[in-house]
Amino acid sequence: MHTNILIVEDDMAIREMMAFSLKREGFDAIKAASGHEALEQLNRVHPDLIVVDWGLPDMSGIDLIDTIRRDQVIKEVPIIMLTARSEEQDKIKGLERGADDYLTKPASMLELMARIRAHLRRSKGFEVSHTLEYKDIVMDASAHEVKVNELPVNLSLTEFKLLKLFLQNPNKLLAREHILNHVWGRNTFVEDRTVDVHILRLRKALKPHARDRWIQTVRGIGYKLASI
């Protein structure tokens, strides 16, 4: 299932960063750099949640929220508002006018993702699946489940994290050090070769589905997930 999130944010760097994080988490990000762009997008699609920056160039975020809440079709959509620290008092106005939540910038992407999930869970009444897909490998990260060709695959935690990293970066070459940093963490002291062993285990787990060859070895650097 697709879960569309609309980002309304004029600062390009923040907007792109949020879109990137959302895509990583398995959401579909729709971007708008201004209030008017946001309204245009809303004519096209009905997102499952909206993140709005307070300080937009053309209209204030609050005007945008007003407009949305007056719309018959999408008025129920959860809205998370972003404010700069200097606009602290505005958040009260925002919440009064119809925002469901607010976050102070600079916001941690992790926190934003957590709140987005929480709101989606509430509004949809069920846990929004956090799925990552590549060809016929489907990972539901929130359920901690992996299926290949509809058939469940049993993975240990490390194998799961490893596969997740690959699914988040399909077709990209991942160096061993990069893999170590993202699966084991930055401050752990684990041998390089450990990665190889876990790659082996992950490949073994995928083998019954003949998908083990999708993790390719790039000699001298690391591994990558690719279909050829």
Place this chain on the structure above:
Amino acid sequence: MHTNILIVEDDMAIREMMAFSLKREGFDAIKAASGHEALEQLNRVHPDLIVVDWGLPDMSGIDLIDTIRRDQVIKEVPIIMLTARSEEQDKIKGLERGADDYLTKPASMLELMARIRAHLRRSKGFEVSHTLEYKDIVMDASAHEVKVNELPVNLSLTEFKLLKLFLQNPNKLLAREHILNHVWGRNTFVEDRTVDVHILRLRKALKPHARDRWIQTVRGIGYKLASI
């Protein structure tokens, strides 16, 4: 796919540096040293993005932006403005007048590249792949993949680095020492002749596609990648 970037910058050192970085990243750099030169170039080509220095000798960068934004054909092109630190307040004017982003000089090339990619992603609607191309040789550096005529080519790490160097400097004569420095590193002690052997191996790898003759020998100096 070619992605043309127009650089408008009067300082030759900065201009050439940017052009060099852009080519390294797989873009095609078009250079202009003044506003009028830029307009001349725009008559010829329609770049995918423009980087403009604020302080140009003949017209201010802002006048150039104005002119571009009035043009019927290219008015939508993303523009990134460069300002010196002392012209901080000018950036606001720049953004009001139609620049999409600004950077303060001296800018880190890495940051400039990141912003260029982000803007291209937005304006083109898709990720501009980090690819190097020459005729029908296509290298995707992030996936560590090389294709000739759409067909994948298997290369060892050294061969890959060697081809990358050639693709970053097409039509340029590369001396053996230059090749050694860039592929093997500055402090390694490897015989000159070793380059020849690796050139041979690279040619062999490209041979099935009849593209091995694209690496030409320049007797007494080194090699170059060229189509004739």
Place this chain on the structure above:
DNA sequence: ATAATGCATGACAATATCGTCACAAACATG
């Protein structure tokens, strides 16, 4: 034409890197 130089090529040995297994420690589970 002939010698001299530089390059292409194949062979080779040394090395680096990887896949795989086995094992022990840590951990979880009942």
Place this chain on the structure above:
DNA sequence: CATGTTTGTGACGATATTGTCATGCATTAT
């Protein structure tokens, strides 16, 4: 506590990669 699972590491063989050399061909200079 007993059992099973997960995890990190060392060992070892298989394989890929790499640098060097010897030889012969091509090009250039005399």
